Amino acid sequence: MSNPIFLALDVPRLDDAVALAEKVKQHVGGIKLGLEFFNAHGAHGVHMISQLGMPIFLDLKLHDIPNTVAGAMQAIHVLEPAIVTIHASGGRAMMEDAKAAAGENTKVVAVTMLTSLDERDLKSMGVGGTPHDHVMRLADLAHTSGLDGVVCSGHEIKAVHDQWKDGFFVVPGLRPEGSNTGDQKRVVTPRQARDHGASVLVIGRPISRAEDPAQAARAIEATL
Numbered sequence: 250m251s252n253p254i255f256l257a258l259d260v261p262r263l264d265d266a267v268a269l270a271e272k273v274k275q276h277v278g279g280i281k282l283g284l285e286f287f288n289a290h291g292a293h294g295v296h297m298i299s300q301l302g303m304p305i306f307l308d309l310k311l312h313d314i315p316n317t318v319a320g321a322m323q324a325i326h327v328l329e330p331a332i333v334t335i336h337a338s339g340g341r342a343m344m345e346d347a348k349a350a351a352g353e354n355t356k357v358v359a360v361t362m363l364t365s366l367d368e369r370d371l372k373s374m375g376v377g378g379t380p381h382d383h384v385m386r387l388a389d390l391a392h393t394s395g396l397d398g399v400v401c402s403g404h405e406i407k408a409v410h411d412q413w414k415d416g417f418f419v420v421p422g423l424r425p426e427g428s429n430t431g432d433q434k435r436v437v438t439p440r441q442a443r444d445h446g447a448s449v450l451v452i453g454r455p456i457s458r459a460e461d462p463a464q465a466a467r468a469i470e471a472t473l
């Protein structure tokens with residue numbers, strides 16, 4: 250079975266990002282490049298990381314009107330990402346148009362509810378119900394909009410997987426037992442997420458901020 254860990258390369262300097270990716274390469278299945286990396290280094294940065302020969306997950310969290318998101322999807326064909334994120338709250342038309350505009354080898358997955366949010370945050374945004382309800386509703390919308398899968402926390406992955414058997418599921422907000430959760434609120438261990446149906450495990454700081462990132466990645470890999 251291939252390694253489901255994608256390292257979130259949320260580091261500001263390109264040379265540090267390349268060095269970190271080189272260090273952990275043997276212990277992860279791919280690299281996730283997100284807003285911090287893409288806004289700082291753009292297409293050039295993506296090409297640099299692509300040279301390591303690993304699948305690239307471009308976490309752009311697109312959320313705009315359908316025409317604009319479709320145009321953004323077209324613009325990244327050249328980068329050949331394996332996975333791209335959009336926001337499910339952009340709605341059905343946005344998701345349908347995003348999928349139609351994506352490259353044929355790119356999985357388009359929708360962020361349901363960020364792992365940094367909890368029920369109080371939902372309430373403060375005027376959204377009723379529990380995180381579970383909210384995630385299930387948006388996962389169903391993403392499914393019927395023709396997407397490949399969703400991003401959700403480890404708290405919901407089992408229910409989402411039960412409802413969408415052949416979906417592709419990305420789970421961030423992962424922490425090995427006893428490690429610092431930081432800004433994440435809906436957290437599980439990498440092993441729990443894997444056991445409950447995650448296709449991809451996104452892990453950033455527990456590896457990137459470790460004293461020995463390769464050892465940290467190896468230790469997490471060993472728990473799977």
Ligand SMILES: O=C(O)c1cc(=O)[nH]c(=O)n1[C@@H]1O[C@H](COP(=O)(O)O)[C@@H](O)[C@H]1O
Nearest residue numbers: 257283362363364400421422451452453454
């Ligand atoms: O789309 C994502 O990858 C994402 C969605 C989400 O709900 N929560 C979340 O943390 N992420 C990303 O996953 C990574 C988590 O990083 P760490 O908390 O450092 O492991 C970051 O790059 C986030 O941008």
